[in-house]
Amino acid sequence: MPKIVDHESRRRHIADAVHRLIDARGLDSVSLREVAGEAGMSMGAVQHYVGTKEEMLRLAFQHLNTRIGLRIAALSPDDPLALLRSAILELLPLDEERRFEARIGLAFLARSVVSEDLAAMVRQGMPYVLEFYAGQFRAAQEAGQLGTEHDAEAEAVLLFAFAQGMVHPILVGHYSPQEAERALDHHVARLRA
Amino acid sequence: MPKIVDHESRRRHIADAVHRLIDARGLDSVSLREVAGEAGMSMGAVQHYVGTKEEMLRLAFQHLNTRIGLRIAALSPDDPLALLRSAILELLPLDEERRFEARIGLAFLARSVVSEDLAAMVRQGMPYVLEFYAGQFRAAQEAGQLGTEHDAEAEAVLLFAFAQGMVHPILVGHYSPQEAERALDHHVARLRA
Numbered sequence: 585m586p587k588i589v590d591h592e593s594r595r596r597h598i599a600d601a602v603h604r605l606i607d608a609r610g611l612d613s614v615s616l617r618e619v620a621g622e623a624g625m626s627m628g629a630v631q632h633y634v635g636t637k638e639e640m641l642r643l644a645f646q647h648l649n650t651r652i653g654l655r656i657a658a659l660s661p662d663d664p665l666a667l668l669r670s671a672i673l674e675l676l677p678l679d680e681e682r683r684f685e686a687r688i689g690l691a692f693l694a695r696s697v698v699s700e701d702l703a704a705m706v707r708q709g710m711p712y713v714l715e716f717y718a719g720q721f722r723a724a725q726e727a728g729q730l731g732t733e734h735d736a737e738a739e740a741v742l743l744f745a746f747a748q749g750m751v752h753p754i755l756v757g758h759y760s761p762q763e764a765e766r767a768l769d770h771h772v773a774r775l776r777a
Numbered sequence: 778m779p780k781i782v783d784h785e786s787r788r789r790h791i792a793d794a795v796h797r798l799i800d801a802r803g804l805d806s807v808s809l810r811e812v813a814g815e816a817g818m819s820m821g822a823v824q825h826y827v828g829t830k831e832e833m834l835r836l837a838f839q840h841l842n843t844r845i846g847l848r849i850a851a852l853s854p855d856d857p858l859a860l861l862r863s864a865i866l867e868l869l870p871l872d873e874e875r876r877f878e879a880r881i882g883l884a885f886l887a888r889s890v891v892s893e894d895l896a897a898m899v900r901q902g903m904p905y906v907l908e909f910y911a912g913q914f915r916a917a918q919e920a921g922q923l924g925t926e927h928d929a930e931a932e933a934v935l936l937f938a939f940a941q942g943m944v945h946p947i948l949v950g951h952y953s954p955q956e957a958e959r960a961l962d963h964h965v966a967r968l969r970a
Contacts, residue, residue, distance in 0.1 A: 610805050612803050612805045612806065686890075687891070690886060690887045690890055691887050693883060693887070694883045694884050694886070694887035696945075696949055697879075697880050697948045697949065698803070698880070703949040703950065706946075706949045707949055707950060710946060710951045735963075738960065738963045741952075741960045742963070742964055744942070745938070745939045745943045745960070746935060746942055747942065748941070748942030748943075748946075749937070749938030749939055749940065749941030749943075752886050752890070752899075752941065753941075755890045756890065756896040756899045756900055757896065758900050758903045759934075767931065767934045767935060767938070770928075770931045774967075
């Protein structure tokens with residue numbers, strides 16, 4: 585099915601162009617015309633995939649989450665606690681790739697508080713993210729790595745909030761990557777079995 | 778010294794106008810001219826206080842932090858743990874006033890990753906914020922409310938990250954105010970003496 589593959593790769597190509605433009609000049613000012621220019625496509629070709637700015641932002645937001653999600657899905661499941669820790673670190677801007685994602689992610693967060701369309705996407709995605717963290721937490725409990733006295737759902741909420749809350753201070757240079765990892769490990773240490 | 782009082786109140790008046798405009802149309806598009814219109818002042822009068830857009834944003838960001846800081850400073854110091862808890866809740870969008878502040882705060886966070894001027898302000902402010910939380914944590918330890926086995930500085934980092942990380946999911950309606958308070962209390966419970 586070469587046609588389907590081509591559509592998916594074009595969507596990614598457009599989304600990557602949107603990401604670069606958001607990073608270069610802010611989310612508010614990115615237009616479909618600029619995206620066409622950045623992607624090296626005609627306006628008509630771009631509009632075949634995204635007809636409006638809201639659709640364009642939705643595609644770009646999905647692509648951002650997919651990028652991060654694919655890296656997390658590629659982590660080894662053999663050690664649930666190591667996977668949980670790595671999955672949290674994938675959200676933090678600890679290298680240039682993740683700094684790029686975090687800058688764009690922050691632009692989307694700011695936009696989502698005034699765009700019901702993006703807010704709905706965040707609300708739809710959150711349960712899956714939290715359930716992933718809770719599931720890994722339970723697996724680590726079953727493997728004897730984390731204490732069974734902890735409530736996996738409640739700890740998932742805290743771990744995800746911790747990760748989200750560290751993003752901005754790392755981005756502006758308040759915490760070094762090492763300090764951020766140390767803070768995470770300080771918290772994880774008390775949850776151990 | 779009526780002149781000094783007047784200058785301070787005019788600064789606040791301008792900053793409030795900037796906040797309303799940021800909330801209405803996003804931070805990127807706010808101009809000094811619009812601020813003058815919103816504040817009911819002449820361009821010249823506004824430029825007496827803020828000459829450039831960067832200065833305007835700096836004033837508005839300081840004012841946002843001052844607003845929140847004054848509420849925290851007004852909390853009763855008699856119960857250090859209650860104060861620590863309340864100080865964290867002052868950062869969360871649990872009512873309309875704090876939702877307004879959180880929306881503007883998020884716009885500033887997003888901007889600060891591309892504005893070195895704002896990033897520097899964040900970096901300068903962070904040690905004071907973290908030291909305030911650590912100081913309250915130590916006071917609660919001395920009052921026998923929190924366990925002395927916890928490192929106050931490390932816990933302050935986690936508590937502040939937790940608060941920052943809860944802001945956006947509350948704003949978009951993923952967590953209710955009650956759920957957010959419950960998550961905080963779940964974490965605080967394990968730190969008790």
